[in-house]
Amino acid sequence: MTSHIATVARKEFEDAGRSKLLWSLIGLLVGLVAVGYVAIWYTADDITAAEVLSFLGVPLQVILPVAALIAGYMAVVGERRSGSVKLLLGLPPNRTDVVFGKLLGRTAVVGVAIGLAFLVSLVLGAVLFGSVPFLEWLGFAAVSLLFGTTFVGLAVGVSAAVSTRGKSMAIVVGLYMVLIALWELLTAGPYYLIYDESVPVEAETWYLVLEQFNPIFAYTNLANTVVEGSIFPFQFQYGLQSMEAYQMTPAERYPGDAPFYLQDWFGIVVLVVWAVVPVAIGYYRFQRADL
Structure with a gap:
């Protein structure tokens, strides 16, 4: 064909x-x-x-x-x-x-x-x-x-x-707001409820994984590996982490040698996943839609 x-x-x-x-x-x-x-x-x-x-x-x-x-x-x-x-x-x-x-x-x-x-x-x-x-x-x-x-x-x-x-606009706007404005509330908020403290520099691994999984955070980590100076993620911050933590990558916050999924290069995988998974889901639903 x-x-x-x-x-x-x-x-x-x-x-x-x-x-x-x-x-x-x-x-x-x-x-x-x-x-x-x-x-x-x-x-x-x-x-x-x-x-x-x-x-x-x-x-x-x-x-x-x-x-x-x-x-x-x-x-x-x-x-x-x-x-x-x-x-x-x-x-x-x-x-x-x-x-x-x-x-x-x-x-x-x-x-x-x-x-x-x-x-x-x-x-x-x-x-x-x-x-x-x-x-x-x-x-x-x-x-x-x-x-x-x-x-x-x-x-x-x-x-x-x-x-x-309307559905398309609502979903993309909602996802964008989650990534930009609500990510810290949705990740650091539960951390505070579980451990009764704000997120420290050496946070639990699951939290660092969530940080890495934000495509904006993954992008800035990758960009910082190829340029001089520092590029900080454009995200709302609510003070739920220490100021030092905001300026560090998940790999830097991990005690000891960070696993591969916290390394800066893993941001490539994160970005690819965010691109491929929605397309795969959309393709599956469109193939079966009654037009």
């Missing part, structure tokens, strides 16, 4: 490219990178391009997940709501082509956003700071692309799994 994933992906890339909101977010991301580089060059002394590169972690964490979710949350359910999915499936593409073609097309849009942001950083790094740490820049770009793909996969998976726009 011939695959039409590439055909669907091209159509999705073109359709997503017509979203004014999405391009506004991409423009905001690129603009923040440009303004940030110029501001750092103007105000900071004796700073290198390698150190400035870590600044990208802030706008990428803030804007990239939102752009990815907007790009993906209507990918499949929008076709179902309009009825165009029946017409699409009446043509050569089948349901597999639809899901994975939309995933590929929407990921390409987010990839363009990441590429533009890093291209601006590359040019401004060379112009303003005189050099570019190319290997670090390339590694950071690759990690960021995986981060963006994670949220596209999450959104497309949800979109394929549900039947209405």
